[in-house]
Amino acid sequence: MRTVDLRSDTVTQPTPAMREAMANAVVGDDVMGEDPTVRRLEEMSAERLGKEAGLFVVSGTMGNLVSLLAHCGRGDEVILGDAAHTYIYEQGGIAALGSIHPRVLPNQPDGTLDLADIEAAIRPDNIHFPRTRLIAVENTHNRKGGVVLPPGYMAAVGALAKRHGLRLHVDGARLFNAAVALGVPAAELVRDADSVTFCLSKGLSAPVGAVVCGSDEFIQEVRRARKVVGGGMRQAGVIAAAGIVALEQMVDRLAEDHANARRLAAGIAPLPGIDLDLASVQTDIIIFSLHRPDMTPEQLVETMGRRGVLFFPIGGDRLRLVTHYGVDESDVDYTVAQFCEVLAA
Numbered sequence: 001m002r003t004v005d006l007r008s009d010t011v012t013q014p015t016p017a018m019r020e021a022m023a024n025a026v027v028g029d030d031v032m033g034e035d036p037t038v039r040r041l042e043e044m045s046a047e048r049l050g051k052e053a054g055l056f057v058v059s060g061t062m063g064n065l066v067s068l069l070a071h072c073g074r075g076d077e078v079i080l081g082d083a084a085h086t087y088i089y090e091q092g093g094i095a096a097l098g099s100i101h102p103r104v105l106p107n108q109p110d111g112t113l114d115l116a117d118i119e120a121a122i123r124p125d126n127i128h129f130p131r132t133r134l135i136a137v138e139n140t141h142n143r144k145g146g147v148v149l150p151p152g153y154m155a156a157v158g159a160l161a162k163r164h165g166l167r168l169h170v171d172g173a174r175l176f177n178a179a180v181a182l183g184v185p186a187a188e189l190v191r192d193a194d195s196v197t198f199c200l201s202k203g204l205s206a207p208v209g210a211v212v213c214g215s216d217e218f219i220q221e222v223r224r225a226r227k228v229v230g231g232g233m234r235q236a237g238v239i240a241a242a243g244i245v246a247l248e249q250m251v252d253r254l255a256e257d258h259a260n261a262r263r264l265a266a267g268i269a270p271l272p273g274i275d276l277d278l279a280s281v282q283t284d285i286i287i288f289s290l291h292r293p294d295m296t297p298e299q300l301v302e303t304m305g306r307r308g309v310l311f312f313p314i315g316g317d318r319l320r321l322v323t324h325y326g327v328d329e330s331d332v333d334y335t336v337a338q339f340c341e342v343l344a345a
């Protein structure tokens with residue numbers, strides 16, 4: 001039986017080119033700043049995002065944590081969305097380890113935070129209040145179905161931050177998906193951001209890692225923060241080498257994942273009980289709800305799993321499918337056929 005693993009784009013395997021680059025990587029002690037492969041990945045990343053410097057970190061979670069640790073002191077406040085990955089899926093690490101106070105605003109269906117909501121949430125100077133330091137947005141927005149925040153919004157939220165003397169962090173775990181979907185350079189999306197994290201180990205298919213980018217001064221602070229959370233790595237060029245291949249070879253092909261997601265979404269949207277807004281399928285993520293008297297989302301996941309199609313329920317009546325390098329068009333057609341058999345009225 002065929003297996004189509006749509007649980008996440010993190011299940012991607014390193015490509016043969018990555019394994020070869022990993023085997024041949026020239027390495028050194030990166031805590032001492034002596035790993036040329038890590039440095040090359042960091043420089044390439046910074047250049048791609050139009051920033052001065054980059055820092056290789058273990059994961060997207062670590063990238064967001066160390067960025068926020070560098071931006072905010074004890075009791076400082078970050079404005080972020082109620083559906084943000086940092087708010088929901090990172091164990092509250094910014095509070096647990098950073099004493100950073102989250103000010104949570106509703107994420108709109110398009111993944112944005114309403115600019116008027118942000119303005120209203122910024123604290124005036126008053127001894128009773130925490131100090132607002134940072135605005136954090138997510139692009140693409142995972143929980144909102146991989147939707148893309150366009151350059152106009154990113155510029156507007158950046159301008160708002162500057163007007164109020166605040167910093168802007170972008171959780172760009174899938175920033176390159178956004179750039180490819182929009183047909184704009186990734187740098188254009190983060191021009192007004194003070195820091196950005198992007199993941200190498202999702203659609204870009206590297207086995208491990210994320211990169212934080214920002215100014216030279218900021219990255220020095222992030223390097224300290226990475227060390228205190230145990231993220232200083234030694235001969236990390238062995239894994240950074242795969243990240244270099246990811247940036248060189250795996251960015252443009254994300255368009256295939258997006259086309260496969262659209263094909264899959266269009267195939268299952270008409271089925272009885274599926275509620276799927278095709279306009280929300282902008283990149284590699286499909287979120288839909290199931291409304292059936294005869295089947296819960298968990299039962300659908302179990303039934304489809306027996307047919308080799310793997311995916312997750314994400315709470316309530318909602319489910320998520322993610323396309324990636326390990327899923328091709330014939331896998332999509334197989335998946336649609338299985339959904340049709342299982343859900344045909």
Ligand SMILES: *Cc1c(COP(=O)(O)O)cnc(C)c1O
Pocket residue numbers: 058059060061062064085086138140141142171173174199201210
């Ligand atoms: C996956 C993800 C992260 C965290 O990445 P890990 O490498 O899994 O720690 C952060 N933000 C968003 C939006 C993500 O989807």
